Amino acid sequence: MxxxxxxxxxxxxxxxxxxxxxxxxxxxxxTGAEHRRLAHxxxxxxxxxxxxxxxxxxxxxxxxxxxxxxxxxxxxxxEITCHMRGVHWLFPTVRTVIDIGGxxxxxxxxxxxxxxxxxxxxKCAAGTGRFLEIISDTLGLQLGDIGEISLLSGEPAEISKxxxxxxxxxxxxxxxxxxxxxxxxxxxxxxxxxxxFSMVSKIVIExxxxxxxxxxxxxxxxxxxxxxxxxxxxxxxxxxxTGALGAAIIAREKAQNLDQGVIGSVKSGRQLEAVTFFNExx
Numbered sequence: 001m002x003x004x005x006x007x008x009x010x011x012x013x014x015x016x017x018x019x020x021x022x023x024x025x026x027x028x029x030x031t032g033a034e035h036r037r038l039a040h041x042x043x044x045x046x047x048x049x050x051x052x053x054x055x056x057x058x059x060x061x062x063x064x065x066x067x068x069x070x071x072x073x074x075x076x077x078x079e080i081t082c083h084m085r086g087v088h089w090l091f092p093t094v095r096t097v098i099d100i101g102g103x104x105x106x107x108x109x110x111x112x113x114x115x116x117x118x119x120x121x122x123k124c125a126a127g128t129g130r131f132l133e134i135i136s137d138t139l140g141l142q143l144g145d146i147g148e149i150s151l152l153s154g155e156p157a158e159i160s161k162x163x164x165x166x167x168x169x170x171x172x173x174x175x176x177x178x179x180x181x182x183x184x185x186x187x188x189x190x191x192x193x194x195x196x197f198s199m200v201s202k203i204v205i206e207x208x209x210x211x212x213x214x215x216x217x218x219x220x221x222x223x224x225x226x227x228x229x230x231x232x233x234x235x236x237x238x239x240x241x242t243g244a245l246g247a248a249i250i251a252r253e254k255a256q257n258l259d260q261g262v263i264g265s266v267k268s269g270r271q272l273e274a275v276t277f278f279n280e281x282x
Contacts, residue, residue: 001255002050003059005247006043006073007082008035008066011102011130012214014244015046018252024050026241035069043072059255061247065103077250079243084108084115086246087210090236095206098196098225098233099242100215102130107200117203131167132218135188138168139181146185150220153186160191167191185220193224205229212239 002024007014008031015027027046032038039062047054054072062073063082070076087097088110097108109116136143157179159170167188174184197205209229215221216239226233236242 003251005244007064007243010065014241016244016248018248035066039070059251061251063247082243082246086242093208094210096209099213101213147218147220150185150189152182156186157183159187189220190224197228210234212242
């Protein structure tokens with residue numbers, strides 16, 4: 001059984017192709033303005049190394065910010081459910097998921113493999129990848145480097161603001177005072193971890209904790225969040241794909257629950273669309 005999950009996030013789009021319990025391929029690309037075209041192109045790219053064509057897919061589930069713009073998906077599922085399912089498949093002992101994405105931060109409780117309570121910050125850039133991106137630009141550094149640089153600090157600077165605008169001003173003030181960049185970044189990551197901790201604590205943090213999203217790739221954020229929680233956090237080998245992975249797992253279950261006649265109608269109904277979607281001359 002060949003199935004797919006596609007997660008169109010605010011900044012990154014991910015696809016996971018699975019056959020039964022095996023992941024055959026994953027693709028991660030930046031999210032552009034044209035979600036529908038991106039969905040077509042990234043699905044085609046995900047299938048390139050697999051000796052099957054688009055019509056062979058038994059079921060496709062879309063999730064994420066742009067899930068409604070995946071017209072060839074058989075259904076759409078919320079990102080909360082998909083992230084939980086993907087993480088639980090990787091870490092069966094997970095009780096708390098902390099997902100730090102480009103535009104939001106989520107905390108999800110997992111109970112017996114099902115979604116419990118959850119909380120999300122999507123009204124402010126603080127606590128998200130966008131916040132870190134703005135700060136790295138302010139300091140003239142690469143986003144992928146700031147976490148490692150923060151670990152070089154001997155004494156984290158006091159950063160009291162986590163609002164993006166005020167944090168920029170405070171960072172510039174610390175620079176003018178001669179505070180080393182590593183200490184500024186350490187203080188910033190410490191403050192950011194404190195903000196995330198305060199938000200997720202509202203749903204009660206329990207072991208095991210798994211951290212996902214782009215924020216999980218930041219060594220400084222991982223360290224200070226683990227320090228604040230009081231025990232280590234687990235990180236998937238590729239923390240960006242858990243939503244797409246969960247979507248693929250749900251797709252497999254839905255395909256298994258359909259009788260053979262319905263599966264055939266789903267695939268034949270998608271075939272005509274696939275000719276249009278993958279037309280190189282569009």
